[in-house]
Amino acid sequence: MTHAPTQTATTLTDPQLPQVHEPRNAGMPLDLDWVARVQANTSAIERRAASLPGRRTVKKTYQAAWLAKAITLIDLTTLAGDDTPGRVRRLCAKARQPVRADLLDALGLPPITTGAVCVYHDMVETAVEALQGSDIPVAAVSTGFPAGLSPFHLRVAEITESVKAGAAEIDIVISRRHVLTGNWQALYDEMKEFRAACGEAHVKAILATGELGTLRNVARASLVCMMAGADFIKTSTGKESVNATLPVSLTMVRAIRAYEAATGIKVGYKPAGGISKAKDALVYMALMKEELGNRWLQPDLFRFGASSLLGDIERQLEHHATGAYSASYRHPMA
């Protein structure tokens, strides 16, 4: 690949996390030859994914440090019909202080926050207000989330509204039908327009991989969205019957690697839905480290879309600090 996209550097505020920022992905012209060449052998990908948990593990202090890191990678999420400002404020408070301070002290860790808070558009203002002074970005799911079947102009307008309301990150949903019918041009155009509407806000492209049918489609859709300028590619809305899986993740991070090899641009990855155990989070982090490198273990390039993961990590951290297994009620709820 010889495409050299123009790079737009952005400056973000510097929160307490060791944030490092890369040039944003400006995208590149749609390269249909490349898209057509993409292969994904499901059985082989599944075998690699199945053996990964047995190939890498972290123990003791290392595990504690990795779990603390995992917290900084979480997009703490609430996407429920019964969300209220009160509920969202509680979530934001948890995002600011995800782990009891005494536990962090015991483990010798600095104060940490989650990577972001992720809500629906109507809750953006509340979240931004609740997180004021924290440097925790607010992410808004958008574009007719989760199905993405509302009128196109309304989907674009929804992005604009959320950005206006203070969202720093927009999680858009792609039109699955474009993938399922092989209409890559349409997918590219749609993504490009979403990206433009986001302006300075970073855009995460939700592929809804559980609805794309094949890993080959996942790989191709990943590539097209990156060509159209996605800052992140993300597996799922959390509303499909199958959400983030290791084989899907392997497929997508390999696409990220190929895109970087061709363009020099690092695109972020966000698995979402179904990751609720500390142990699972560690496997995903090992996957990122193995396939893409340590650079993808920072919140500007890797996020977990999760709601219940934090609770399990808190209990594991207390186990590290005390040597005794913990109980969920010992940790403040969101």
Next chain:
Amino acid sequence: MTTREIFETMDYGPAPESDTEARAWIAGKGPAFGAFIDGVFAKPGETFATRNPATGAELARITQSSTEDVDKAVAAARRAFPGWSKLSGHQRARHLYALARLLQKHARLFAVLETLDNGKPIREARDIDVPLAQRHFYYHAGLAQLLDDEMPDHAPLGVCGQVIPWNFPLLMLSWKIAPALAAGNTVVLKPAEYTSLTALLFADICREAGLPKGVVNIVTGDGRTGEALTTHPDVNKVAFTGSTEVGRRIRQATAGSGKSLTLELGGKSPYIVFDDADIDSAIEGLVDAIWFNQGQVCCAGSRLLVQEGIAADFHARLKARMDKLRLGDPLDKSIDVGAVVDPVQHATITRLVDRNTEGETYRAATPVPEQGCFYPPTLITGLSPAAPLMQEEIFGPVLVSTTFRTPSEAVEIANNTRYGLAATVWTENLNLALDVAPRLAAGVVWVNATNLFDAAAPFGGVRESGFGREGGWEGLLAYLEPALKTKPLKPVDPVPAPDTPDAPGLDRTAKMYVGGKQARPDGGYSQPVWSAKGRLLGHMGLGTRKDIRNAVEAARGAAGWARTTGHLRAQILYYIGENLSARSAEFAARIRDLTGVNAKTADAEVDVAIDRLFTYAAWADKFDGTAKSVPIRGIALAMTEPVGVIGALAPDDAPLLGALSLIAPAIAMGNRIVLVPSYAAPLAATDLYQVLDTSDLPGGVVNIVTGDPADLAEPLAGHMDVDAIWAFTPHVGAEAVEKASASNLKRSWVHDGRGIDWMGKSGEGRRFLQAATEVKTIWVPYGE
């Protein structure tokens, strides 16, 4: 490091598996170990150290078993044999099931002990070796259970002497012991001297399982012990996994001994990547192919063949992947590549790589521990097929690579080797995969995967990778023999020239039959053939090694026969039968003249010959492969393929039927054959070529070289372009034939001094078809 520092560096850190229990077992049962004979551990004799290759530290002391120890072990196995073989299949199944369960219960102990002794990463011992070993015993418990019903008229061979390598100590033990026991044999097994510990632990669990004394015996020691075992006169079956060099010595040493032999030897297996493959997955596959077990795998995909157009990109991505491999303490759970087994092996790998002057050598940019037997993952690109490293087995973490242009060229390069164990093909094109897989000279082919193993799927090689299969019903056959009616084999010599020869009017000269044409003997000598009553029947050309050469060349040239359909081969066999039938009176008369039998006997022989042709015409499209039930989403096809060129020395008795009983199964399965007919009565076979000529059989498929088998057997058995040798002539001893066959380790099927009743059912059937075919296991995982 502090939590805070790790939070920044995000290193993995150490994750050691505890070796406390394994060391406690060594201390408790050892630390010096004697052989396991007749259900008890003998007192240690002269011992040597077994070491942890990752540290060089001594783990235990192992007895160098003496010839007397081997004698005792074989005697114990012999004593145990009658009782064990008389158990019902179900009773043996219960024992095998108990062993499987105990392997499961002690899984971690086996895994840790294996890693300590061998240096392989604990992940591999824990997730691959030990589960596969368990699976092998479960599967063979099932075979034992079904054996009585499914394989009646088969009997175990007796005492098996088994010698296994150090790369998969427990797994190879399982591959050897499980089928032997299931079939009703008893066993004396010798583990490799570097890695005896898991075999001794297995001996320990045999006692826990309540296995009868003497059914399994373990003798430890080096090659001397192995030699004493494989040449022991009271051993009926030798099974060996190891180097081609030692395999060849065993072939020579056991030649003519009547011992059944299976060999699983070296390889230089091709790993072919087409330009439409899922490249990242193909690269990940290489990690499992050549960096699995430090590359010390007989079927390692060690020869990378990449389509030229993608080679540069492929190599660049491969190098990046190599840099991610972690070398180090094999007991660490996050280690990809452990220690090679011994400093001797390390020195061999180093020497082979250092000697290479071609191409570009890349060593993974990953830290290599300073202490211990560690060799970095290495890739050598830009080699030509002529480079020694493209031909020689390195048996280490070293991958060599070349490129190809077309599928046919890929096959040609892949097959340009003395070995034929395994092959891997990566392509997303089903047409291409299923076209290429059958064309590869290998016993196992993996499509879009590599190093998949299962007890249900036959494993084994062709060419100098050995013969025999392990796994599945096919593997069980290597531990059974059909119960057959045989009679002592007596040579029939040509009728000597009478004092007053009766020479008839017009000379009819029988020539040899080579490449579909009649050929005069290269040496220019002939010998008269006299009837039993002293009448000159004609002459037979006295063949020499050059006639053998010409015939083999013609047979090799008729490769198209292997690609014809079973239906077509059936048609031709029926046609041969039809034409023979039309001339049955003439053939019967010939038999009477040559052998002096009465008309009834001669007629009967011709009738059975026609019947036999029909039998194999029937089989031509029915000796099916099977789809194995392996635990993956995918299929493992055990396909039957022709062996290739078969050299056959026909029996003396039944001069027509004996020859046809070898020719028909061979050509029915797609082989070409070079036949040396009955010495005493060659004209019954040479008359056949007129029948063959009129039956649409392509030239070169059947070749007939007449002469003294004593002169022809060795050139034929030793010819390196012959893939199997069948010797039923009483004029040549089995020893000479099998010794000569070691040249290219061809499969041999020789008489044991007893003759087959060609007129009866024992003269045909599956046994012949199995000898005429190789089983190739093609693994095709699927899923989109």
